Amino acid sequence: MKWLFAPVPLGRVAAFRTLIYLFVAADLVIFTPWVRHHASTPGDLYEPLLVGRLLHLPTPTPLLVHGIFWALLVLALAAATGRAPRLLGWTVFALYFEWMVIAMSYGKVDHDRVGLLVALAVLPTVGRARHGDPTRTESGGWALRVTQVAVVCTYFLAAWAKLRFGGLDWVTSSVLARAIVRRGTDLADLIAGVPYLLILAQVGIIAFELASPAIFFLKPRWRNYAVAFFYSFHVVTFATITISFAPHLAAITSFLALEKVRPVVWVRGFLARRRGEVESHERPVV
Template sequence: MSTRAASWWFGPVPARRIDVCRALTFGYAAIWLTVRAWYVWDVSGLPSRRFAPVGVMTWLDAPPSRPVVMGAWAIGLACSVLAALGRGLRITAPLGSLTVLGIVTLTSSFGQVFHTEHLLALHLLILAAASIIEPARNATERSGWPLNLMMATLAATYVVAGIAKLRFSGTDWVTGDVLRNWVAADNLRKVLLDDPSSTFGGWLAGVGWVWGPIAVFTLLVELGAPLAMVSRRIRTPWLVAAWLFHVGIFAMMAISFPYQLSGVAYLAFVPAERLEARVRQAVAGGGPRRARMEVTERP
């Protein structure tokens, strides 16, 4: 790694930026675990013959029992809450991240692999590693590598998705009806199976001219993700486009990416400490102008 690249990767950022990112990401994990509790309970009771282990579960011949799974769930929830509050980070952050990884991998071992849930697990692992390697002290600045690694991890998921589209369909993704047929077939399948579908997506499939621009927009978002890491001029437009990209997927296919739609997935890209200050001042009645005055300008 060149000196310039190392200076950027490990360069200092406000310590509060990492703290806010950790608090909101682990807070999201706690909410996610709570919302998914009944699903985890149901999956943990499925017959062993349906267990097709993936990821960290591949070393198991049979799924763990329900008491073990729900015990891990309880530990993950408690540790996520404590890590979000900044309590015992060198213990709670690693335990919380590992249990979330185990739970998302277990549920994926019984059916569809939910890649967005694994993105959350990876972000938690990065923040947990940062809590061990560079524990929070009274310093006002810390190395920014955890945030850069979180950005790189998220960007990689978009790039892989974009490359997969081009490998699957080539230029037909842009010039043909691949995306249009995909959306139409997905909604038809859901209607036939009485699953939640998108009436809007079904209607839009009949409007031929819109799909070329949508396909181009999709590739620009996915393949352009790395540029948002290195260019502040591109970062904000890309973040808006990426969020709208997931809104569009939900509108056209009734497929939700809650981690991205919540905005928490993108926290590493923004000066989160400024957002915190604005929220605090808004709650206190000071307004955003006063909040801006109290936050030191950082890159």
């Protein structure tokens, strides 16, 4: 319990909250704008996920899809300011949850949104948090920790699924080769030409995903290196087979000391320095 509720600065929670809600807004217009096309998709093609069936969620209509889009866009931007964290937070979670049910109920289900959905579910439980506030909070620590657990589970359970359905033969299969044929880049074509390199990459992927829980046992400095490796893994993935995992990358920031990143303070400092330089140049020489 001490590990699960390890306190963190409120400033870290505030920064993480702002980043997550800004990502939700960006996701609507950059990463998943295609979900709006389901507004005109025939209703008989809608096969809701299990959770959609259990909750008796309605079949998407133009009014429902477009209404969720615009409401979620406005409310996510409002939530990013930190105001009304519980009311706006729960509302954004509910709307984004429905947005994801609509997105994933017509075929393929992406697994890169688990961490983001968990973050949206737990952030409203923290309450108010100001940027730069060093006060430590156990509720904020819990919110970040369960998000971290969701991030690691995404990796570990991906490996479990590979071995469950593909067995050890997955490691020596042509999974990456097929992915490169379908959506590979020029860099991927170069890599594919190296004998046995794709097999070694698949061994590395399984090893990395199975070992991902080890990040919880690392000291802070080494944990940062591990997070950097997580990001580099996804950079290579995008550079070779153009899969971004953008929502997952946003959730990974729960491992970082985001309170140290204060762009507003940097901008104010930069403007103050520029103003001082201008005034010094304009000051008459005696």
